[in-house]
Amino acid sequence: MSNPRSEDVGFDVDRILRETFVAEVVYHETVDSTNNAALEHCRGDKVRSPFLVLTSRQTSGRGRGKNLWWSPGGSLTFSLAIDAEGFGLPAELWPKASLTTGLSVCLAIESLLAGDESKVALKWPNDVHLQGRKLCGILIEVVPRSSGMLVIGIGVNVNNSFVEEPCELKSKATSLLDATGRRFNQTDVLTAVLKEIERQLSRLASADPGLAADWQTRCALRGRTVEVDTGKRRATGICLGIDEDGALVLSTNNGPKQIFGGTVTGIWSPGDGG
Ligand code: BTN
Numbered sequence: 001m002s003n004p005r006s007e008d009v010g011f012d013v014d015r016i017l018r019e020t021f022v023a024e025v026v027y028h029e030t031v032d033s034t035n036n037a038a039l040e041h042c043r044g045d046k047v048r049s050p051f052l053v054l055t056s057r058q059t060s061g062r063g064r065g066k067n068l069w070w071s072p073g074g075s076l077t078f079s080l081a082i083d084a085e086g087f088g089l090p091a092e093l094w095p096k097a098s099l100t101t102g103l104s105v106c107l108a109i110e111s112l113l114a115g116d117e118s119k120v121a122l123k124w125p126n127d128v129h130l131q132g133r134k135l136c137g138i139l140i141e142v143v144p145r146s147s148g149m150l151v152i153g154i155g156v157n158v159n160n161s162f163v164e165e166p167c168e169l170k171s172k173a174t175s176l177l178d179a180t181g182r183r184f185n186q187t188d189v190l191t192a193v194l195k196e197i198e199r200q201l202s203r204l205a206s207a208d209p210g211l212a213a214d215w216q217t218r219c220a221l222r223g224r225t226v227e228v229d230t231g232k233r234r235a236t237g238i239c240l241g242i243d244e245d246g247a248l249v250l251s252t253n254n255g256p257k258q259i260f261g262g263t264v265t266g267i268w269s270p271g272d273g274g
Contacts, residue, residue, distance in 0.1 A: 010056050012187040020194040022080070024051040032060040034079040035141055035153040042081055042143045042151070049083035049149070052194070061155060063137055064126065065263070074159035074177070076186055080197065085148025088205030094150065095260070096246040098126040098140050099215050100204045101152055104196035105136050106218050109156075111192055113180065121220035124248045125261065128156075129220050133174035154193065159183050212244035226250065227266035228259050235259055236266075 004027040006013045013025050031037050034053040041053065058077045061069030071077045084094065105128045106120045113120070121129045128136035136156045143149035157175030165173075176184050203211045216222070221239040228235050228248065235257055237250030247258035 009054065010186060011054055011190065015187055016052065016191060016194070019191050021198045022050055022052045022194060023048040026051060026053045028053070028055045030057040030059060031055045033058060033062050033153075034077055035062060035139060035151050038079040038081045038151040038153070039141065039143055042146055042149050047081075047149070049081065049086060051081050053079045053081070054190075062139060062153075064139060069137055069139075069155045071155065072160040074161075075175070076156045076158045076189055077154070078190065079151050079153040080194065081143070081149055081151045082201075083148055084150045087201060089148075089150075089201065091148070093204055094140075094142070096204055097150060097152070097201070098138055099124070099242065099246050100200045100211065101138050101140065101154065101197060102126060102128050102136075103211070103214055103218065104200040105138070105154065105156065105193055107200070108189070108192035108196040109135070109176070111196075112176075112184065112189065120218070122215060122218040122242070123220040124242055124264070125246075130174050130176075130179050132220075133172055135174055135176070135179075152197070156189060156193070158186060158189055209244070212242070212246075215242040215246070221248070221264070221267065223270065225266075225268040225270075225272075226264055228262040229265045230259060230262035234265070235262075 003013055003025045009027045016022055016025060026041055028037055034055055038053045055077060058071035061071045061077060063069045102122045106122055109120045119131045123129045126138040127134050139153040141151045143151060159177050160175050161178050162170045162173050163178060219241045222241045224239055226239050235250055237252035240249040240251050243249050247260050250257045
């Protein structure tokens with residue numbers, strides 16, 4: 001399949017191919033979900049890794065569990081499919097891919113922002129927050145019956161705005177436009193994120209011990225009292241951070257507890273009385 005022409009899509013495809021490790025770009029003007037399209041593309045004969053699925057409009061973006069991902073105009077939604085095994089990431093490292101991708105988004109956004117604007121943090125297990133509100137969601141899926149392909153789906157609120165949205169949403173979500181008052185070039189944001197994903201996944205593959213320290217430094221929940229629904233039970237405690245296994249560590253009445261997966265259902269800051 002040939003790559004789309006930059007003038008036909010809203011992205012500089014030549015630049016993406018030149019500056020990042022992406023080997024192929026698949027473009028859909030409108031698509032239900034870029035993750036679905038990437039999973040489908042993986043079923044073809046000649047799959048080039050990594051390939052990128054891009055769209056200007058996603059109609060049924062998927063989030064974790066049963067969540068949906070709202071994709072208004074101006075937001076950036078894409079999926080990167082990578083031969084993880086071939087990249088040096090055996091299956092036992094895949095549980096850490098979400099945090100590593102989140103760190104990549106944090107670093108990319110930090111590089112695009114200046115000073116105080118850049119209060120970017122990693123909200124375990126797979127969100128990126130800017131100034132305390134959700135900026136980006138990540139959904140990683142294993143390609144069924146493939147030999148080691150992963151689809152990394154990323155939604156970043158770039159030039160869309162939550163200002164006119166109901167308080168409930170506005171207090172929880174933000175975009176680069178809302179946080180800075182500036183509009184961003186989508187290709188700039190995309191290439192910055194892709195370059196960081198290559199760097200950070202390489203660190204994961206080479207067992208770089210500094211990676212866990214970087215998760216820890218950017219952990220949005222550290223020092224706060226959090227409640228996590230693990231699917232089997234709810235755990236509550238003061239968050240001590242994210243450890244080298246990628247687990248959230250809570251200080252509970254029964255001592256420190258590692259949480260490997262779940263949904264954060266409550267967050268209280270010191271002084272909230274919670
Ligand atoms: C979450 O916050 O629960 C994860 C949201 C992930 C959304 C992205 S948008 C691009 C890709 N395609 C999808 O259908 N989902 C991911």
